[in-house]
Amino acid sequence: MRGADTFTESLFTMRRLEDFVPKSHPLRAIRTMANQALAKMDRLFAQMYEADIKGGRPSIAPEKLLRAMLLQVLYSVRSERQLMEQTHYNLLFRWFIGLAMDDVVWVPSVFSKNRERLIKHDAVIDFFNEVLAIAQKKDWLSGEHFSVDGTLIKAWAGHKSFVRKDGDDQDDNDGADFKGEKRSNETHESKTDPDAKLYRKGKTASELRYMGHTLSDNRHGLVVSAMVTNADGHAEREAAKVMLNDARQVIEDLNVEVTVGADKGYDAHEFIQACLELKVTPHVAQNTSGRRSAVPDAIAGTKGYAISQQKRKLIEQGFGWAKTVGRMRQVMVRGLKKVDQMFVLSMAAYNLVRMRSLGQIRPQLQ
Incomplete structure (x- = not known):
């Protein structure tokens, strides 16, 4: 019927x-x-x-x-x-x-x-830390073995907004016709987002970007620190030193071995030396392409080094989730502080999603 x-x-x-x-x-x-x-x-x-x-x-x-x-x-x-x-x-x-x-x-x-x-x-940062404290209570963090990496974030600003700081090209259609013109961050800045910097990495095109950085725990890939900086060639290593220093301060026992895994981009003498000064063992991938690696062979030959190189790939899952689900591939806010807020919040949300899965899996394993 x-x-x-x-x-x-x-x-x-x-x-x-x-x-x-x-x-x-x-x-x-x-x-x-x-x-x-x-x-x-x-x-x-x-x-x-x-x-x-x-x-x-x-x-x-x-x-x-x-x-x-x-x-x-x-x-x-x-x-x-x-x-x-x-x-x-x-x-x-x-x-x-x-x-x-x-x-x-x-x-x-x-x-x-x-x-x-x-x-x-800094309420979002505090929220991120409190979420992390929950993971710590549930023993989902090693607290000793980390991975570090950075990713590019496209700014909510176009090439046409990137004009000369002295205003000489204001009469030239507001920077719309820039072909053949030499432009750099020293002489130009975006009118709509002055914090965004023109940057390229590898084979990517030069675009107005920020750079996001995370430090993840190797046990389950949870993000333990996140921040956004201006995009430049030294930002990844400088941000990594800041995050590692913060992580090292939490560990009161200096005799505990702390390790950090990273890709070849972190294989620089100044970064390796900074890690050793922080009493952090640098499990950084050796870059031997036409040069000598700054990572000692004594470290690269250890079993822990091989484990760190395998575990560090987990950090890419956080970046991928933030860019696809969290819409961080190109942010829709302007200014370093707002972009940093959205990035940290995305990583807090990523941790919550991952922790929800861990909450279902871990009881079955115990």
């Missing part, structure tokens, strides 16, 4: 948002871990708003703001406007953020403005 094509709706409903989300939905485990991290940040959130005028309109709760930003990364939502639109009718989004069915969704411009407060107080 054919059913009638009719639509009836009850005046009242007794169902909750919780009822619409399947018990096995992957976001449940992610939301639980995210809420654990956010609960540890209560003091920071209080400091963020303590200077506000009493009696004014309440702003977006920072916990809800961060959960909304996580959704934007996890579901590859390209803009705040689209995120707010989907939150209007997507019950899963409302449940994850913490909005009731009748709650009004924020205006996109207000949402974007509140993100500035998070940058000012």
